[in-house]
Structure formats: structure tokens, C-alpha cells
Amino acid sequence: MSHRTRPDGSEQPLNEAYDTALLDLDGVVYAGGEAIAHAVESLGTARDAGMHLAYVTNNALRPPDAVAEHLSELGIPAEASDVVNSAQAVARLISEQVPEGSRVLVIGGEGLRVALRERGLVPVESAEDDPAAVVQGYGGPSLEWGRFAEACVAIRRGVPWFASNTDLTIPSARGIAPGNGAAVEVVRIATGAEPQVAGKPQPPMHRETILRTGAERPLVVGDRLDTDIEGAVAGGVDSLLVLTGVTDGSQLLAAPPRHRPTFVDLDLRGLLAPQPAVSEEGEGFTCGGWTASAGSAELELSGDGEPVDGLRALCAAAWTAGGEQGCGLDASKALARLGL
Missing domain, CATH: 3.40.50.1000 (HAD superfamily/HAD-like)
Structure with a gap:
């Protein structure tokens, strides 16, 4: 299997390209019991447009009916059958x-x-x-x-x-x-x-999720590289990493192949939007108005535009340079320029 060297693009909004979102909870939908910014409205819009939402969590503390009740209290209607833990x-x-x-x-x-x-x-x-x-x-x-x-x-x-x-x-x-x-x-x-x-990224969790949701075109949505994204890669399923939980920009850029998501976005609004493609130009990679490249000691970034587009371009530069071990180049200046 070839290793991912850049995030994918999608001309369709992700909620139209995939039939089921397999959503992690902690760090994606809520943190400390409180809804993360933009989560409630984004999930409501995706659900109303026909996307099946399944909540897939490694947290074994609460039974599914308690999780569903909590989600409903936050403004995200859910049944116990929507929860897989x-x-x-x-x-x-x-x-x-x-x-x-x-x-x-x-x-x-x-x-x-x-x-x-x-x-x-x-x-x-x-x-x-x-x-x-x-x-x-x-x-x-x-x-x-x-x-x-x-x-x-x-x-x-x-x-x-x-x-x-x-x-x-x-x-x-x-x-x-x-x-x-x-x-x-x-x-x-x-x-x-x-x-x-049993839990993510191990096969028993992926099997449990598919058995319970019946998803045909699933998209894993998570905040952790070592569970959500690694589990998706191991299961051959596309994934969306959101930066509302554990993973930050520097960890994403240093990710080895098994931890590289299909798509990257700031939060769950990314479910509702097309994903811009990253293109290769000369020795660099462009996305939006940004161009990223790998220098001798650090990742370099030029241009302007939406910060997340700059991060996508940086991913391509870092993952291409990093090979199987992940990129060890300094990304601090580039990420500071993006405010990430």
C-alpha cells in the first residue's frame, strides 16, 4: 500500500461524499461535557442533509443511552443505537x-x-x-x-x-x-x-462499528492520530482530522504514514465543505494562497489565505520529506505564521 504524502481534495462537501460519519466524541463533539464550538450546528446540518451520524468513542465510562441523552441535551438529537463505544x-x-x-x-x-x-x-x-x-x-x-x-x-x-x-x-x-x-x-x-x-485503533473496534452502523461509505472523524486516524488507516477507511482536541499542528506535520488523515480541517464545519486539493509546483506544494516546501532544517511557508489551507500545504511538504519515519524538520515558524 502506498503511503499518503498529502491531504486529499474533495469537490463535494464531505457530508455528501460519505454516507456515514463515524464521529469520535471527546475532543471532537465535546470537551469536559460541553459542546465544542460549531459542533452542534454542523452536525445538525449534516444530519438534516441525509448523513447518518454515529458516535464512536473509546471512552467506556457511560452506557450508550447516557451518551445519547447527553448529546440530546447539547442540542444533538441521538438515540442509544447511534452510539458505539x-x-x-x-x-x-x-x-x-x-x-x-x-x-x-x-x-x-x-x-x-x-x-x-x-x-x-x-x-x-x-x-x-x-x-x-x-x-x-x-x-x-x-x-x-x-x-x-x-x-x-x-x-x-x-x-x-x-x-x-x-x-x-x-x-x-x-x-x-x-x-x-x-x-x-x-x-x-x-x-x-x-x-x-479492543478499542481504536485495534480491529475489534472497527468491526464493532461496521456491524452496528452498517456504513457503506464511512468517514472517520477524530482528533487523535494514534487512535482515530490510525484505526481508519488500518481499516482502509477515509478520515477527517479536526484540530479541536488532542492533536496540534506540529504533531500532524510529524505524523508517520499510519497516522496521516485523508482530510484536515479546523473543526466540524469541515464536514459541510468541499476540501481544496493540494497541488505540487516545482519543489513546493500549494493550497489556497499558500506555498510550502521543505528546507534543509525547517519547513518554509509563503503566501497568504486561510490558515487551514496553509496547514494542508505544510502537510504535503512534511509528509513527502518525512517518508516512513515522519518529518523531523522544524515547523515552528511556519505554524506561528498561521496562528496554529
Whole structure:
């Protein structure tokens, strides 16, 4: 498979070019529970124009009905069936390896318990409850330290260990906070074991999403290169990266091939717009009124126009120069000129 060296263009608005948007939640639709700017109106317009919206999240804390209720409160009408989370993916993975009715030790929130019951499994709280598996998912800031001890005891006894996801961080209203991956590292260090992981970018999450949405022309929309975009690349699905969450311009420019999105935009308004193509001119790349090129030590940018067009041109210069390892050229001056 050839490596992507520039963002694609699309003459059609993305909500017309794709039938289903597979939307991450944290950092894309909301942060810290509050809607991100332009998210509500953009999603409403896309939905009214006929695009199916599915909310695909690695956060296993809340069950789908609670997520749908939250979205509706924000002004984004949603049903529980519109939500796909890593709890559902990991519950299916466990159900394929243990008998129906098996007990599963839960280290996490209610979303995991709901998903396990959906698969005919029985959530339990202690390593002394004879669990057939241990599952770990994001439990929020109130998760007690003793829960990790229960997991460690069971895993050291030989019980198989599963993780909903391994995102090290999660966006919050106050900034970037520790995610489930940080909690998984606690158990990994204490036991020396390795979990089976279901969430993005792993195949079980992609499979769960396609099974539940029935998408034929899906577009993954996310804010993380190492989960949303890597999962899309691994699944052969197009993607849109928005810069409203974890990923910033410098990380995007340094991305290795498995982390390069199909499209790049500032926020969810990008769903409603055509995407301008990046063209190659001489030793540089142009988009809008900008031209970007790779110098000997840094990325160079000239011209004027919309900042996101300059970022697209910079992506082409950086990804072409970076090859398989990602670009190591200094991009600070170019990004400062764009205000990114």
C-alpha cells in the first residue's frame, strides 16, 4: 500500500461524499461535557442533509443511552443505537473467548457493565468472585485505587486481562487528563501482563462499528492520530482530522504514514465543505494562497489565505520529506505564521 504524502481534495462537501460519519466524541463533539464550538450546528446540518451520524468513542465510562441523552441535551438529537463505544467492542471480544454466563471482574464504569450484560456475561467486583476474565475501562476521576489491586490479584492468578482501550490521555474542560491507558499501565507494571485491547485503533473496534452502523461509505472523524486516524488507516477507511482536541499542528506535520488523515480541517464545519486539493509546483506544494516546501532544517511557508489551507500545504511538504519515519524538520515558524 502506498503511503499518503498529502491531504486529499474533495469537490463535494464531505457530508455528501460519505454516507456515514463515524464521529469520535471527546475532543471532537465535546470537551469536559460541553459542546465544542460549531459542533452542534454542523452536525445538525449534516444530519438534516441525509448523513447518518454515529458516535464512536473509546471512552467506556457511560452506557450508550447516557451518551445519547447527553448529546440530546447539547442540542444533538441521538438515540442509544447511534452510539458505539469500546465497552461494546471489548464485551464482544470477551464473549468470543469465555462461555456465556461467565463472571467478569470489572475495573471501570457502568458502560462496561451494561455492555457485558448485553453479551450474556456477569459483572463482578472482586478477584474472589471466580472471574473468567478481567476487563479494564475508563472509570473517571473517582475510580478507587483498590480496584487496581483486584485486577492485579486476578491477573496474577492467570485470569485473562482485557482493556477497552489504551488512550493515555483524555480531553477535559480544564485541559488534558489521564485516560484509561494510564490506568492500564499501572496494572501492566504491577503484573508484567499484557491485555487484549479492543478499542481504536485495534480491529475489534472497527468491526464493532461496521456491524452496528452498517456504513457503506464511512468517514472517520477524530482528533487523535494514534487512535482515530490510525484505526481508519488500518481499516482502509477515509478520515477527517479536526484540530479541536488532542492533536496540534506540529504533531500532524510529524505524523508517520499510519497516522496521516485523508482530510484536515479546523473543526466540524469541515464536514459541510468541499476540501481544496493540494497541488505540487516545482519543489513546493500549494493550497489556497499558500506555498510550502521543505528546507534543509525547517519547513518554509509563503503566501497568504486561510490558515487551514496553509496547514494542508505544510502537510504535503512534511509528509513527502518525512517518508516512513515522519518529518523531523522544524515547523515552528511556519505554524506561528498561521496562528496554529
